[in-house]
Amino acid sequence: MAGRLRDELKKRNPFDSPEQEAILNVARTADRFGIAMSRLLRDFGLTPSQYNVLRILRGEGQPLPILEIADRMITAVPGITGLIDRLESLELVSRDRSVEDRRVIFVVITPKGSELLGRLDEPINALHGQLIGHLSRPELKTLIALLEKARKPCDGKLADS
């Protein structure tokens, strides 16, 4: 037990370790970016989660089961219900029960939803540029590679639980 050693090293200065510093930086950066995205989306009456769902549906181009949507987001199963509820009440998506398996409920993006997404593409792209446009292409590539490498153990680990 190296408890005594740690007692002497107890100087918790700026950061305990480079690992901690990196993790806190990831969290902080994600928060900043998230805040900026939220503000933009709010002007269009959407929350980030709602936007996320619409993006997934557009990307797929066809109806998706609700749990499939939940899978592609970070959100757990129960939360997806209310999310789809609100999107449905906004008439941006619609539910459609499967005929083959009546347990399955497909979700489709409506024309209104697609139109809203279309209006968002430009501003979102502009915001992305504004947020990290000051990084060079090589820097972006390095950042992306490091983040993917950092996340690799997690990606595998979440599958089993």
Added chain:
Amino acid sequence: MAGRLRDELKKRNPFDSPEQEAILNVARTADRFGIAMSRLLRDFGLTPSQYNVLRILRGEGQPLPILEIADRMITAVPGITGLIDRLESLELVSRDRSVEDRRVIFVVITPKGSELLGRLDEPINALHGQLIGHLSRPELKTLIALLEKARKPCDGKLADS
């Protein structure tokens, strides 16, 4: 697949831009790390926000006004009240109204809170190592530098709004 639809989808393949890919990677990585942290903290009866408050209080080493705490977190002003409420009911912090300015409420970490934090240091450090211990020191340094650079415009920008 209608031709019209393909026109619409044409420009949005895997990612619209490296900027978008980087931003999504930051968000995704932060989510993964956050989930891991949440699970660990839950075993100790804490939420990430609560842990954050305790860390801030320990780092400061003396009573802090509530708004000062909110400032150091990402959380907005209104939410901090209930957060402190719960921590207080757990007897991990205590409120202390200022005598000079009776509007100000100081928050202090209790011995029980400090003790809980102390028990968390080891597991948290271990988790950090587990999460990104597979990155080399130079890689960590690069990642930290890139994230700080990426965030720089945001850090300045949040002040004004």
Added chain:
DNA sequence: TCGATTTACATGACGCGTAAACTATCGACA
């Protein structure tokens, strides 16, 4: 000294993430 503004928090409502328990449906097996 009086009134208006500002500051420091609290409150209430809503959206969302998460765990736990429930309903409904499907498939398999007796």
Added chain:
DNA sequence: TGTCGATAGTTTACGCGTCATGTAAATCGA
């Protein structure tokens, strides 16, 4: 047929972030 277990979604309950308001105390101008 009937039951049993797995699967798809929902409901419920709680913590938390955020906005809009409200309240009490300090401060500033007239």
